[in-house]
Amino acid sequence: MITVEHLTKSFPSKAEPVLALRDVSIDVSAGALYGVVGPAGAGKSTLARCVALQEKPDRGTVRLDGLNVAALDGRRLREVRRKVAVLEANPPLYAERTVAGNVAAPLEQLGVDGPQRRRQVGRILDLVGLTQRAGQRPAELSEGQRRRVSLGRALAVSPAVLLADDPTAGVGPDEAGAVLTVLDRVRAELGVTMLLTTQDGAVVRRICDEVGMLQAGRLVEQGSVLDLLADPGSHAAQALLPSIETSRAQAAVYDCTVDAVLIGFASVGALLPEAASRFDVEVATIGGGLTRFGDTPVAHFRLGLRGRRTDAALAWIRDHGAHVRAVPTLSCPAAA
Numbered sequence: 001m002i003t004v005e006h007l008t009k010s011f012p013s014k015a016e017p018v019l020a021l022r023d024v025s026i027d028v029s030a031g032a033l034y035g036v037v038g039p040a041g042a043g044k045s046t047l048a049r050c051v052a053l054q055e056k057p058d059r060g061t062v063r064l065d066g067l068n069v070a071a072l073d074g075r076r077l078r079e080v081r082r083k084v085a086v087l088e089a090n091p092p093l094y095a096e097r098t099v100a101g102n103v104a105a106p107l108e109q110l111g112v113d114g115p116q117r118r119r120q121v122g123r124i125l126d127l128v129g130l131t132q133r134a135g136q137r138p139a140e141l142s143e144g145q146r147r148r149v150s151l152g153r154a155l156a157v158s159p160a161v162l163l164a165d166d167p168t169a170g171v172g173p174d175e176a177g178a179v180l181t182v183l184d185r186v187r188a189e190l191g192v193t194m195l196l197t198t199q200d201g202a203v204v205r206r207i208c209d210e211v212g213m214l215q216a217g218r219l220v221e222q223g224s225v226l227d228l229l230a231d232p233g234s235h236a237a238q239a240l241l242p243s244i245e246t247s248r249a250q251a252a253v254y255d256c257t258v259d260a261v262l263i264g265f266a267s268v269g270a271l272l273p274e275a276a277s278r279f280d281v282e283v284a285t286i287g288g289g290l291t292r293f294g295d296t297p298v299a300h301f302r303l304g305l306r307g308r309r310t311d312a313a314l315a316w317i318r319d320h321g322a323h324v325r326a327v328p329t330l331s332c333p334a335a336a
């Protein structure tokens with residue numbers, strides 16, 4: 001749905017030009033919610049702006065539904081632009097208009113008539129959870145509610161693609177949760193393909209299906225979030241999984257110590273007790289924790305194993321879908 005091929009973008013500066021994007025290629029599947037993640041200055045906003053046609057790359061191609069947008073002009077370009085909505089970090093709202101009036105504005109610009117416009121505004125206000133606030137002005141709302149008005153305004157014209165640059169920036173944790181709930185509903189109920197940028201792993205954990213990790217303008221990794229987590233050495237796993245801190249002393253009482261990633265209800269709930277009883281070994285969780293990616297529970301545990309058949313237990317745990325690896329400083333022959 002969104003394909004970016006070999007995108008390079010630089011900005012002039014007094015010394016050398018700043019290379020904001022270096023040969024970046026990404027693929028966002030239709031209907032997916034793709035998170036572009038990376039530290040400040042990594043190039044996330046520049047990438048979003050290039051896809052939104054707000055910035056012209058030095059080299060490379062942006063395709064929307066297979067169409068090379070740089071090759072379009074006139075009517076075709078306007079049609080494509082209309083399908084792409086942008087939620088900017090601090091978009092100005094019309095201060096003198098109500099919440100409903102703000103959401104209605106883009107429909108008025110398109111000449112959508114009264115009853116149809118009212119129906120669509122009603123649908124959108126319900127989607128963003130602001131039906132009760134329809135008659136209020138932006139100044140009467142919290143920052144998070146204003147962000148949802150902007151989201152409603154972006155969605156009013158039924159876009160196929162939504163680009164959201166740091167959608168939770170400057171919004172408190174509870175209100176950020178409400179913004180993410182709306183984005184989740186937009187994906188589920190409207191099937192809109194979304195690309196969002198964020199520095200916040202919690203945003204990815206909560207709603208992203210796919211992720212691209214940017215560092216200093218380079219894409220260092222991309223793919224399905226759950227697939228990437230399955231490799232504990234991946235950038236995504238290191239950035240998004242619960243961290244593990246244990247001492248040598250904690251590990252020393254076990255015959256064997258490994259780190260394991262368990263994905264999904266069956267794996268998280270049943271695998272370790274089952275291995276312990278089948279092979280008559282002790283399997284203890286000595287570090288790490290449990291989190292959720294969307295609805296999927298994911299555990300990142302440091303395990304201590306004790307007993308005669310720890311090797312067989314580890315092999316069985318692996319065969320049943322867990323991702324197990326040795327801890328470099330703590331020994332365990334079977335996990336190597």
Ligand SMILES: Nc1ncnc2c1ncn2[C@@H]1O[C@H](COP(=O)(O)OP(=O)(O)OP(=O)(O)O)[C@@H](O)[C@H]1O
Nearest residue numbers: 011018020038039040041042043044045046047199
């Ligand atoms: N219009 C511009 N003119 C000059 N340099 C720019 C411009 N826009 C971005 N840059 C530079 O390009 C690099 C990437 O910036 P960008 O805003 O894309 O990063 P980011 O990952 O979105 O960062 P943040 O998370 O802080 O928003 C940075 O070094 C930034 O200073």
